[in-house]
Amino acid sequence: MGKRVDERERRWRTVEAAVAAYGPGLYTALSQLPNASAAVDEVWVDVFTEVFRRARRYARAKSPQRYLVALAGERCQAHGIQLPDVDWGTTGIAVSDLQRLFEPPAAALSGPDEAEANPQKPGGGHTEAAGVPVIPPDVWVRLHKRLLAVDVLLDAQARRRGPAWTQFAVALTALVGIAAVIYGVSASPSAGANVTAKTEDEKVASAFPPPLSNLPTATLAQFSVPGNAVRPSLDHAAVSSTALYLPSLQLSSSGQRTISIVQLPFAKTGHTWTQAASVIGNIPLVTPKNADGSSGKSSVSWSLRSWKFEVDNDWGVAIVTWNDAAAAGQSAQDTSGSLVQLYGFNLVTHHSGLLKTLVPRAGEATAYVAAAGDGRIIVQPGISESTGSTSTMVGLPVEVYTIQGNDPAKALKTQMEVTGSFGFMALPTVTKSGIAFQGIVGQSDDGSAINATWYVLDWDGTLNKVQGPPLDNQPHWVVEGSTGQLWWAETTPDVNQQPNSVQVVMGPLAAPDTTAASTETLSGPVSDFTVSGSDLVWIQTTSNVTQIVVSEVTQ
Numbered sequence: 410m411g412k413r414v415d416e417r418e419r420r421w422r423t424v425e426a427a428v429a430a431y432g433p434g435l436y437t438a439l440s441q442l443p444n445a446s447a448a449v450d451e452v453w454v455d456v457f458t459e460v461f462r463r464a465r466r467y468a469r470a471k472s473p474q475r476y477l478v479a480l481a482g483e484r485c486q487a488h489g490i491q492l493p494d495v496d497w498g499t500t501g502i503a504v505s506d507l508q509r510l511f512e513p514p515a516a517a518l519s520g521p522d523e524a525e526a527n528p529q530k531p532g533g534g535h536t537e538a539a540g541v542p543v544i545p546p547d548v549w550v551r552l553h554k555r556l557l558a559v560d561v562l563l564d565a566q567a568r569r570r571g572p573a574w575t576q577f578a579v580a581l582t583a584l585v586g587i588a589a590v591i592y593g594v595s596a597s598p599s600a601g602a603n604v605t606a607k608t609e610d611e612k613v614a615s616a617f618p619p620p621l622s623n624l625p626t627a628t629l630a631q632f633s634v635p636g637n638a639v640r641p642s643l644d645h646a647a648v649s650s651t652a653l654y655l656p657s658l659q660l661s662s663s664g665q666r667t668i669s670i671v672q673l674p675f676a677k678t679g680h681t682w683t684q685a686a687s688v689i690g691n692i693p694l695v696t697p698k699n700a701d702g703s704s705g706k707s708s709v710s711w712s713l714r715s716w717k718f719e720v721d722n723d724w725g726v727a728i729v730t731w732n733d734a735a736a737a738g739q740s741a742q743d744t745s746g747s748l749v750q751l752y753g754f755n756l757v758t759h760h761s762g763l764l765k766t767l768v769p770r771a772g773e774a775t776a777y778v779a780a781a782g783d784g785r786i787i788v789q790p791g792i793s794e795s796t797g798s799t800s801t802m803v804g805l806p807v808e809v810y811t812i813q814g815n816d817p818a819k820a821l822k823t824q825m826e827v828t829g830s831f832g833f834m835a836l837p838t839v840t841k842s843g844i845a846f847q848g849i850v851g852q853s854d855d856g857s858a859i860n861a862t863w864y865v866l867d868w869d870g871t872l873n874k875v876q877g878p879p880l881d882n883q884p885h886w887v888v889e890g891s892t893g894q895l896w897w898a899e900t901t902p903d904v905n906q907q908p909n910s911v912q913v914v915m916g917p918l919a920a921p922d923t924t925a926a927s928t929e930t931l932s933g934p935v936s937d938f939t940v941s942g943s944d945l946v947w948i949q950t951t952s953n954v955t956q957i958v959v960s961e962v963t964q
Contacts, residue, residue, distance in 0.1 A: 417564060423464035424556065428457050430501045431477055436544050438495040439481070448488040450545070454552045456480045459651075459676060461556050462563065463629065465891050465963060466650050471784065475723060479651045482757065483674040617679070618952040623932040624915055625890065626945060626960035630675040632682040634948065634955040641671075641682060641948075641957070643937045647720040648944040649756065651675055653959050654725065655686070656718045666713065668692040668727055670754060675959070682957055690759035692727050692752050697766070714747060719781035719839075720941065724812045724820070725754035726764075726781035749777045751786060753817040762817025765810075774805060782839035782942055785824065786810040791833040791850070802850045804829035807866070828870045838887035843867040845887045845895055845918070847877065854880060861885075863918060865895065875918040886940035888915070890962040898945070903934040910934035913947065915962075 435456065439449040459480050460467045470476040474497050485492040620628050630653065634640055647654045653673040660666055670690050677685035697711045714732040718725060731748045749767040754760075767777040767788060774790030781787075790805040807827040812820045832849035844866045848854075854862055863877035878885050878897040888896040895918040900911040913931040935947040936955075945960045 417560060420461055420464045420560065420563070421556075423468055424457055424461040427460045427467065427473065427477070428552075429503065431473065431497065432457065432544065433501055434495055434497050435477060435481060436548075438493045439485075441493045442490055448485070448490055450548045450551065452481060452484040452488065453544075453548065454555055455484045455676065457552060458555050458559060462559055463650075463675070465627070466629075466961065469891060470650055471722065476650055479649070479723075479757070480676070483651060483676050487674075487676065617956060618954050620956075620958045620960065621931045621933045621935070621947070621949050621951070624913070624929050624945070624960070625962055625964040627963050629944065629959040629961055630673070630678040630957075631959075632673055632678065632680060632685050632957045634957060635681055635683075636955070638681065638683050640936075640955070643939040643946055643948065643957075645716070645718045646939050646941060646946050647718050647725065648941040648946065648959060649720045653946065653957070654718070654720065656692075656725075656727070658716065659691075666694040666696065668694065668716070668718065668752075670718075670725065670759075673957075689756075690754060690761060692754050692761040694729060694752070695750070695763055697731055697748055697750075711748060720756070721781045721786065721812060722784050723756050725756055726786060726812070727752040727754065728779045728781065746775060747777065749779055749788075751779065751788075751821070753812060753820055755815055755817065755820075758815050760815065760817060762820075764812075764817060764821040776802065776833070778834055778837060780837045780839050780844070783841050784811060785839055786812065786821070787837065787839055787844055789829055789834050789837070791829075802833040804831060804833040804849075807834075807844065809868075825868075827866060827868065831864070831866075831872050834864075834866075836885075838889075840865075840887070840889045840895065841893060845875075845889075847885060847887070862921065863887075863897070865918070874921055876921050876923060877918065878914075878916060887918075888940050888945070888962050889943050890964045891943055892964055894964055896962065898940055900935075900938050905934065907934050909936055911936075911938065913938055913945070 432453075436449070436453050439452055442449060456477060460477075467473065467476055474495070478492065478495060481495075482492045617631050617633065620631065629648075632653075641655050642657070643655075645656050647656070652675055655671040655673065656668050657671070658666060659669050668691065669688055670692070671686050672689045673682060673685040694713075711731040711733060714730045716727060716729040718727050720726075727750075729750045729752065731750070733746055746769050748769060751764040751767070753762055753764045764786075765788075767774075767779070767790070769775045769777070773792070775793045776791040777788055778791070779786065779788045786809075788808045788810070790808075791802045792805065794801050794803055806829045809824045809827060811822050811824050813822050814820050827844075832852065834844070834846040835848040835850050837844050837846040842865070845863065846866070847863050848861065849864070858880060861877035861880050863875050865873045865875055867873070875895070878899050881899075881901070883899045883901050886898045888898050890896060896915050897918055898913065898915045900913055903910040903912050912934055914928050915930075916928040931947070933949060933951060935949050937948040939946050943962050945962065946957065948955065948957055950956075
């Protein structure tokens with residue numbers, strides 16, 4: 410019980426601080442929308458409800474303002490309106506003035522007499538400080554009722570009682586009814602309609618089987634996949650703080666390659682994936698033709714080898730690798746002679762552009778490996794050195810970049826370099842504390858080893874060896890939990906041999922001399938799976954319902 414109480418307390422305190430600091434500024438901006446009064450209150454309430462639901466993620470955001478703008482932008486888009494610029498310099502509200510409004514339910518529902526006696530509390534003639542925009546009392550009430558309802562549902566999910574939601578529906582109805590009696594505020598007709606309507610959480614609870622469990626995760630979103638709908642691929646899926654992105658490679662009749670970006674906002678959880686999805690933009694790829702990567706008269710036959718898409722704060726980053734056709738047949742870790750392009754896609758403006766081209770040059774760098782995450786893009790050049798019949802890949806210093814501003818042509822900024830004297834990284838992942846990678850190219854594990862040797866390169870250049878997953882030739886990922894703990898994840902064949910299904914297994918990365926920690930296995934098979942930062946995405950079918958589940962690793 411103690412942990413659950415702490416979790417609820419954290420949710421309430423987080424939303425309290427967010428509304429106090431940023432609620433007035435956001436409401437002021439929304440109020441500037443012409444002929445959008447009906448949507449203003451709904452967007453504002455939705456935004457802070459999402460903060461409440463995803464308090465951990467909000468607390469981890471590097472910029473709370475950007476996080477709120479992203480949420481508000483998505484909700485405005487759903488209403489067919491454009492979010493104006495937000496002046497975050499608008500005077501906030503003292504947390505003490507909101508204390509009663511955002512206390513946990515047990516303390517908040519204290520009786521109507523107290524509401525009348527306290528003028529700071531909604532229903533008791535709430536007033537704002539001088540210079541602070543007035544947020545109507547009925548809007549405060551709507552938000553509080555929404556939070557109360559969501560709190561009950563989140564607590565029910567934490568108890569992991571599966572689909573038995575009926576008993577909680579009774580509690581939810583009672584709470585909303587009690588709140589209406591206590592605060593006694595006569596809301597506008599539109600506000601009243603929204604209070605009685607089901608929240609997205611309720612829709613998910615009543616229509617969706619619960620997500621598979623047994624991993625240290627919290628569910629962020631669920632989208633159903635109807636039987637007659639195309640099942641999306643998660644091969645290149647990426648997750649931001651507010652949405653799931655499903656990019657795909659498109660080829661036009663003229664031969665132009667484009668990465669199309671499909672967005673599924675978390676605010677649309679409970680919908681079918683096709684209802685939630687919208688194409689928000691494209692990244693046109695520049696096919697290199699010359700040896701130096703330019704697109705003039707062809708002198709090298711470049712072919713698209715691979716691509717991946719990562720989310721990096723306000724940006725999506727596409728890392729595209731091209732091979733000289735003569736280099737066909739290389740292993741996944743061998744990028745010798747490959748040309749790498751870095752593209753940026755601004756998740757706010759939806760503008761895209763080529764950030765940087767990494768060209769192989771004899772005597773300088775003959776290979777590159779790149780990754781993006783946590784506000785950074787890393788690139789490690791490597792050079793192949795031959796001794797007789799033996800070829801060795803030597804790692805050069807790791808270049809670390811950030812993306813700033815909104816213009817793709819000027820966004821990439823050099824931050825620093827980190828030593829690469831250890832060798833050439835294999836399959837790197839960018840984390841908060843550094844770069845985790847799945848081995849060093851050219852080095853193999855001891856023949857008697859049971860687990861793979863992975864590495865974590867801190868931003869100060871310190872290299873740490875860690876014990877990775879079993880040496881079983883299965884696909885592997887690095888996952889960073891919300892606490893900073895690094896995990897490995899893998900998919901293995903389903904033990905029940907269900908067709909086209911795999912099991913998901915996770916274990917912590919630990920020092921090599923540490924006794925192997927126990928692994929955790931998802932409670933059922935999935936048909937697709939991937940990792941993006943601290944998030945897991947999978948497709949499950951339970952109780953004859955197929956759904957996409959997005960979950961955050963919370964440990």
